[in-house]
Amino acid sequence: MRSIRSIRTLLFAIVLAVPLASFAGVVVSVRIAPPPLRVYTQPVCPGDGYIWTPGYWAYGPAGYYWVDGAWVLAPQPGLLWTPGYWGFSGGVYAWHAGYWGPHVGFYGGVHYGFGYDGVGFVGGRWDHGHFFYNTAVARVNVAVIHNTYRTEVINRNVTRVSFNGRGGINMRPTREQERFEHERHFERTNAQVEREHVASTRHENFGPRHDVPRPENRPMAMHNNHPHNNNMDRPHGNMNQPHGNMDHPHPDEHHGNMGNDHPHNGGGHFGGEHHDDNHHEERNRR
Numbered sequence: 001m002r003s004i005r006s007i008r009t010l011l012f013a014i015v016l017a018v019p020l021a022s023f024a025g026v027v028v029s030v031r032i033a034p035p036p037l038r039v040y041t042q043p044v045c046p047g048d049g050y051i052w053t054p055g056y057w058a059y060g061p062a063g064y065y066w067v068d069g070a071w072v073l074a075p076q077p078g079l080l081w082t083p084g085y086w087g088f089s090g091g092v093y094a095w096h097a098g099y100w101g102p103h104v105g106f107y108g109g110v111h112y113g114f115g116y117d118g119v120g121f122v123g124g125r126w127d128h129g130h131f132f133y134n135t136a137v138a139r140v141n142v143a144v145i146h147n148t149y150r151t152e153v154i155n156r157n158v159t160r161v162s163f164n165g166r167g168g169i170n171m172r173p174t175r176e177q178e179r180f181e182h183e184r185h186f187e188r189t190n191a192q193v194e195r196e197h198v199a200s201t202r203h204e205n206f207g208p209r210h211d212v213p214r215p216e217n218r219p220m221a222m223h224n225n226h227p228h229n230n231n232m233d234r235p236h237g238n239m240n241q242p243h244g245n246m247d248h249p250h251p252d253e254h255h256g257n258m259g260n261d262h263p264h265n266g267g268g269h270f271g272g273e274h275h276d277d278n279h280h281e282e283r284n285r286r
Contacts, residue, residue, distance in 0.1 A: 028059055029092040033167065035207040036160040038066050042114050045140045048147065049073055049131055052123055052138060053081050053192065054112035057162055057207070059095065060200050064207040067199040069114070075100055075186050077129045082180075083107045083116060088165030100186035106178075108164030109171030111155070114138065118171070122153050 034057040042052065055069035072081070084098035085108030096108070104121040115123020115137045124133045132147045133140045142148055161168050173181075199205045
């Protein structure tokens with residue numbers, strides 16, 4: 001009996017030692033609300049096929065820590081990224097993991113910026129196996145990347161609130177978004193998992209001191225019940241092996257600059273997205 005208790009204690013310690021939100025399909029529940037989204041500048045897209053994945057608050061034993069946005073190669077052509085989000089329900093804040101799929105599903109109405117304006121994604125689209133970038137909201141060097149277009153987007157009620165539910169963003173998934181939930185999905189790439197792990201090791205990424213939990217604010221529950229966790233389809237290629245040194249950015253990712261919460265930090269999280277109502281589209285295919 002004593003040995004069984006020792007094994008259970010060891011397993012629990014191992015779980016707490018790993019950034020909890022890094023497990024695909026795991027719902028992490030905590031009592032403390034995540035801080036407002038940080039302000040940061042989007043770097044220039046490094047090349048064709050890279051999709052923007054916005055920054056977010058992850059959670060570990062020391063509290064909330066910021067994972068900066070990055071350009072990530074899609075696991076395969078045609079896939080888009082649905083960001084994860086925090087949702088308040090039943091007295092706790094639960095993390096709903098992001099995923100890759102043919103459509104962008106529900107992500108809590110959180111205004112992550114750079115094309116993720118709370119509903120859907122307007123930063124680009126796939127067309128015959130090539131990704132076309134909307135230069136109205138994505139930083140793209142058109143001298144290098146020619147598959148671009150421009151559709152002006154107006155953003156109203158922009159907020160840095162980072163969670164859905166009471167006290168946050170009041171939005172529910174549409175029927176279409178619920179249908180997207182049942183499509184074929186892919187887990188995060190190893191590059192995305194690695195990026196979150198590296199972020200958890202850097203002191204500057206952690207939220208204000210009041211976000212560090214007391215013992216009673218440790219994760220309330222860990223449930224392997226995410227709707228995308230059963231029979232998860234795997235991307236093509238060798239996605240199961242980590243790449244490179246964990247102390248350095250992955251070569252398949254190009255990160256945004258880590259910023260603070262000040263709205264004037266390097267152009268801002270929502271920079272370059274204040275436009276008029278005219279949806280004028282110009283394709284520049286060379």
